[in-house]
Each structure stands twice: as C-alpha cells, then as structure tokens.
Amino acid sequence: MKKLKILAVALTCFGVLQAQQKEVDFNNPTGLKMETEYSSDNSEIHDILSFEGIDYQKIKFSDEELKGKSYKLTVKEIWDGNIKTETVVLDSKNLGVKEFETLKDSVLNMKVMSKLTNDNQLKMTFKFSRFSVTKKYDAIKSDDYSLRNLVDESNLDIGYNKAFYLLAYILPYERADGSKSWCEVGTSGDDIEKWGEKFGIKHYLLFEMTFE
Template structure:
C-alpha cells in the first residue's frame, strides 16, 4: 500500500510539472470536497501546454454548505524566506456584480492557467463560468516555476469559514548532487511559509482560499 501511495504522489508531481499527462485527484474534509484535474484530456492540447511551459488546472469544490457563501483567494509573495507582500487575488463580495457575490449552488468551479513570461513575471488567469480574472507577479529569471495544488500534495485540510492553503507557485529544491525536486517541496507538509528557509528557495507564491 505504501508503494502505491508513493507512486501516486510521484505521478501527481510529474503530471503537474510537465503538463504532459492529465490526472484527477479528490480531497475531502468535513463535507467539503475538492476535485483537481491536471492538464487536459486532449493529447494535442497537452503537447502545446508542455511546449509553451503553461500550467493548466481545473478545480471543482462541492459541499452542501457552499451554497450562499462568498469566496476569496489571497496570495503571499515570499522572497528569501520572508513574506514581502500579501494581496487579494479575487473576492466575490468586491467583484461589483451582485449575482456573483455568493454561490448560488453547492459547488464552485474554475480553471487556472499560468506561466512564467519572458519579462520575468508569473502570469495567472482564473477563469470562472461567466468571468475571468488575470494577475501578474514579479518573479526571478528562472523558467523552472511549477504551479502546485498543495492542499492535495501535502494533504492539507479543506475548511469552511477559515482560510486554507490551496496553491503554491514554486521553484524546485536543488539537492547537493545538482538534481532538482518540486515534489519534495510540494509534499513537505503544512509549514508552507517556511519552505523558503527549509529548501533555500529564492521565491514562491502561496495562495489561500476562504469560503465565508
């Protein structure tokens, strides 16, 4: 059983990193369920995503208590192990569209598209059924950033009415032998704000979700 669990983690890390394979995983905590679908079912689309260095992820949250709740995503930018800024990515209460302020059904779906650009930015687009939000964040010159669903990889709890860590946009851990690992970071557990110090990562982004 342990070998099978290890293989599942390895496949998840590989799939999310390369965008060459699609995998689906489900997390559930206290009635709040999250399904993560990495990449695309279409092989040609997967080839294009991989060639362009694009991370693509689909998320679906389900739970009877989601109906009527607002939803907010915030981000912490961490440089050299220190949180240098915190900001709101989106807040349904402040979208300026009344019908989107709270969820009308016991579910929420969105797609996330991201990449490292030639001018050293991390460009991200969050696409909902009837609107989308795009953001850019400063980055290093490295093109080795990888978008991870750390709620899945590190087994973090999903919560109602409390913030929980959902995504991380990370650089790899560089071992003494010169090899690099994204999985070793993404699966490192819940002390996510200390990853920069622990792994010597120059820069990464941490995203927190809240349903309230």
C-alpha cells in the same frame, strides 16, 4: 463531530493520476469536496502546454453548504524565506456585481492558467463560469516555476470560515548534486511559509482560499 471528506484526483511525482480520498476532523461539520483535473489528462494537450510553459488546472468545489457562501483568494509573495506582500486576488463580495457576491449553486468551478512571461513576470488567470481575473507577479528569470496543488500534494485540510492553503507557484529544491525536485517541496506538509528557508527557494507564491 462529523468528518470532512476530501475527494481529489492527484498528480503524483511520477506523472500518474490516481484518486485519493481523505477523511479528517474539522471544526465545521461539512461535506466540502474538491476535485482537480490536470492538463496531463490529455497527453497531446499536456505536450502543447508544456512546450509553451503553461500550467493548467481545473478545480471543482462541491457541497450543498456552498450555497450562499462568499469566497476569497489571497496570495503571499515570499522572497528569500520572507513574506514580502500579501494581497487579495479576488473577493466575491467586492467584484462590484451583486449577483456574484455569494454562490447560488452547490458547485464552484475554477480554471487556473499560469506562465512566466518574457518580462520575467508570473501571469496567472483564474477563470470562473461568468468572469475571470488575471494577475501578474514579479519573478526571477527561470523556466523552473511550477504550479502545485497543495491540497492534493500535501493532503491539506479544507473547510469553511477558515483560510486554507490551495496552490503554490514554486521554484524547485536544488540538491547538492545539481538535480532539482518540485515534489519534494510540494509534498513536505503544511509548514509552507517556511519553504524558502527550508529548501533555499528564492521565490514562490502561496495562495489561500476562504469560504464564509
């Protein structure tokens, strides 16, 4: 069995960017790669986005086998440790444009922008080369929401024909001394649907990606 190589640029808990490469066995003999750029690549842009409460990531998937694949992004809304809803953010096969149904290239670029609005909703835009999708999700009144890249932070597997965790929009873990930690949550492994119960997190969004 061949090995899947994941090439990522990870934003560590200390705000330092470092290249990471991971090799794992996967059911599909693929060479799918994922690279992520964060707003902190440019300190001035990072400062502006941080001031406005905006999270921003650029994600690139690449592999020759991406050609001809459809892609789907779904989200689970988790409240008090329970999945309350699970919906489709986008499904390339159902966009209503035939040429968008499957990928014509070996690369898929996606930009993700998110923020908490004044009416306590999480507004998220997923921007692709020729279209974008914007969604809003109910939230609690808190400036502590943070968009995390799970493949980077928890070293998760990616591949074809099987949904994989990609992003989470989370509140922090609040310690007994009153301090808060997002990284302690984001790096805690793949038992992601149990975060609410494990860390006492009131609410978070969990995004899964599928190529097939």
